[in-house]
Amino acid sequence: MKYIEQHAHMVSRTTDDYERMALAGCEAVCEPAFWAGFDRSSPAGFYDYFCQLSEHEAKRAAKFGLSHFCWLGINSKEAEEVKLAEEAIALIPEFLDRPNVLGIGEIGLNKNSKKELRVLEMQVELAAKYNQLILVHTPHLEDKLKGTRLILDVLRNDPRIRPERVIIDHVEEHTVEMVLDSGMWAGMTLYPETKCTPSRAIDLLEVYGNERLWLNSACDWGASDPLAVPKTALEMKKRGHPAGVIEKVIFSNPKKFLRQSGKFKI
Numbered sequence: 001m002k003y004i005e006q007h008a009h010m011v012s013r014t015t016d017d018y019e020r021m022a023l024a025g026c027e028a029v030c031e032p033a034f035w036a037g038f039d040r041s042s043p044a045g046f047y048d049y050f051c052q053l054s055e056h057e058a059k060r061a062a063k064f065g066l067s068h069f070c071w072l073g074i075n076s077k078e079a080e081e082v083k084l085a086e087e088a089i090a091l092i093p094e095f096l097d098r099p100n101v102l103g104i105g106e107i108g109l110n111k112n113s114k115k116e117l118r119v120l121e122m123q124v125e126l127a128a129k130y131n132q133l134i135l136v137h138t139p140h141l142e143d144k145l146k147g148t149r150l151i152l153d154v155l156r157n158d159p160r161i162r163p164e165r166v167i168i169d170h171v172e173e174h175t176v177e178m179v180l181d182s183g184m185w186a187g188m189t190l191y192p193e194t195k196c197t198p199s200r201a202i203d204l205l206e207v208y209g210n211e212r213l214w215l216n217s218a219c220d221w222g223a224s225d226p227l228a229v230p231k232t233a234l235e236m237k238k239r240g241h242p243a244g245v246i247e248k249v250i251f252s253n254p255k256k257f258l259r260q261s262g263k264f265k266i
């Protein structure tokens, strides 16, 4: 089955993962900028990472016939050093014209701190100024509900931000409705245990329908599964979802959202 992996941190995966994804029907991979597992110590660290995402990783993906796109931004886990984040954000505009850069992401909140909120606001401003799509990371567990509300407030406060050009990722049962009601897109991240398991994601699709919803694996260097999307599609099939609905969720929906960048082609 053909699908688009909308959220994968491939720099921390092996080439075997690319091969497995291609064999499973993946047509394109989108890689948001992320925390490296340690805090970068200088703007140069971010610069190199942005080059890795926008130049080098695409070559690795191409060896398996996969198109590779990326999002650039400062993850909330590295937002506590506001001055460093500001310097790193200042580097982003020079990358925005690159043909595989889809927009600003993943940005958002982690612990809902004032500093994280400040860095989020700076990046929403950047996206508005350069008319970029936005991909948002929402916090986990007990911080998710409050964090999602705070993020939606920041986005709705700026009249330049069009809701249909924003995807709020890692939604769960208690946040999906407020995201869809805002007119923004909602991403369900399929993790083996935390975030959304495949069966919970399918439950959500059965309750909320399939408009402005997408699925991703968000595979990274932690416990995660780069094949979570096709495995969930198989589970949908077993539950009796028609092929057209499955195709919409794993292929047509992400294509519709991502094409708004003007760069996403497969």
Ligand SMILES: [Zn+2]
Residues within 6 Å of the ligand: 007, 009, 032, 034, 106, 137, 218
């Ligand atoms: Zn991520």
